[in-house]
Amino acid sequence: MTAEGRRRRAFGQILLFAAGLVVLTAISAGSVYLVNEARNDSKWVVHTIEVENQVNALLLEVRRAESGARGYLLTREAGFRTDHEKAVAAIIPALDRLTRLIGDNPAQRQNIEQLSAAIETRLGQFAREIDFVGQGQPEKATALVSEAASAGTTIAIGSAGSAMIREEERLFQLRTANADRSQTLAASLTGIGSGLVVVLALISIWLVRRSARIRDEAEAQLRDANVNLEATIDERTADLREANDEIQRFAYIVSHDLRSPLVNIMGFTSELEELGKDIFRRIGALTRVPAGGPPVEAAEIPLDDADKQLSADFSEALGFIKSSIARMDRLISAILNLTREGRREFQPERIDTRDFIEAIVSSLAHQAAEAQAEIHIEPLPNIVSDRLALEQIFSNLIDNAIKYLKTGVPGEIRIRGRTKLGYAIFDISDNGRGIDPRDHQRIFDLFRRAGTQDKPGQGIGLAHVRALVRRLGGTMSVSSELNAGSTFTITLPINWNASNRNADR
């Protein structure tokens, strides 16, 4: 899985959520708008019904006035007249109300003008009819009624009223349809929106599941890779160990086979030396022979100056050969010892470090006294490790500290210890001559030494110590400045076992 792909997928998911949010907002806004619309439409529907009612109420009042007037005309009873007057009084407010209600509609305004005109005419007629009846001229009133009937005033009122009702019914149809449409729109908008949200949610779930699957796959791959890595490491470790063993065997065989010719070289060089002595003795004897006389017999015959020079050169040459052979032998022995150490199996055991170091220090007490050195042992952590290896490590380091003190300065050697994360850390510090930082790596190399070469040594100790520390699963380092003392730090596992070594190598 590439980083690019991962970023793109994350971006896609964010986009998806954003889209969901937008859709939800749109649905909400749309719903609010459409619900408002629907309410508006409903209001108009109600308004239409109200207008219709008002028209009917107006027409009813007109009829009541009419019937009241007729009743009075026929019977002249005051009750009919009261009824008629009540109805007439109600007509004008009802008409006013109706006019107010339909103020928004020009078509209805026209109708209502006709209606008002007809009603006004009729109201006038009513008033005159009542007057005539009151004056006791009922026939004039009856004539007025028939005039009104023939002139169509009542019909005009009826037709204007029904025109208004028709118009309102038309509006009712229209507004109901509008309200229906708004509601349908709101419902479908909500439906579509919900559907969209569901779809987005499904896509999200799918994406999440897909990324979870990809993650699981990646995890599985990682696990596999880890397992493979471990196998590879094991393999490499085995290879390295084999190579290391091979080198050890090689070094062992080579150093042995080198030794064999060295025995001859040394042997015959020594023989030659003896031979040389014999030859020069004879030369001395021969040069002293008096003419014709027997050779002089003497244990030591002094040689001529020239012969003496020859003898000295001869001895010098042999001396160089012998010292070189001796040196070579020491180097071969050192390699042999190192390979032997490298092959030794460690035996871990619990070590009381303080007692252990004290024993080493007491074995070096003589050298320490000679060098006027004091050795301080601070509290040390106990560890489980190989006793022999530790002995070689510490005695080499303490011995070095004593060996390379500054002449004329009382030595002070300090051994400190502490623990950290399962490791014991030991510092062996001195106030000796120190080591140039340039030589810090070199001093750990086999047969290499640093500083003034005024002490005997092969350059093996530190190489050996470091090899041992590594085999014990530890590390070692030095911190030092020239003329400012040295501190060698060894880090060793507190509990050594064979697996420490495997893990380390």
Place this chain on the structure above:
Amino acid sequence: MPVTIIMIEDDEGHARLIERNIRRSGVNNEILSFTNGNSAMKHLFGPDGTGLAQKGNALLILLDLNLPDMSGIDILKQIKENKYLKASPVVVLTTTDDSQEIKRCYELGCNVYITKPVNYENFANAIRQLGLFFSVIQVPPAAS
């Protein structure tokens, strides 16, 4: 019956140095030198390989472990397993100073194990000590 010293040593230089130092220590016994394992085996065990050829002979064997054709350990083993030869003292004289190897030789019945030192003083000294040992040791004749 004079004791014969059988020297099995592939390095002729070493053989010469050993012989010289043995002579210097005053041992004048016959020294038979073999430079490889096979010719020594042929001489010791005879053409039939039974060791019957050496019956009744007093032998002292000087053996190097690093031979070109066979391992000195094998020779030691066969000598010590042979009924005619097993009484003969065997001195292992070799460059190998591995403690495992030394232990193995003693287990197989070697009488003396000497590591050849490079230092000639020590070398000559060791051989002279050996010569001294030769002159005092009672070498029994090969069993009848």
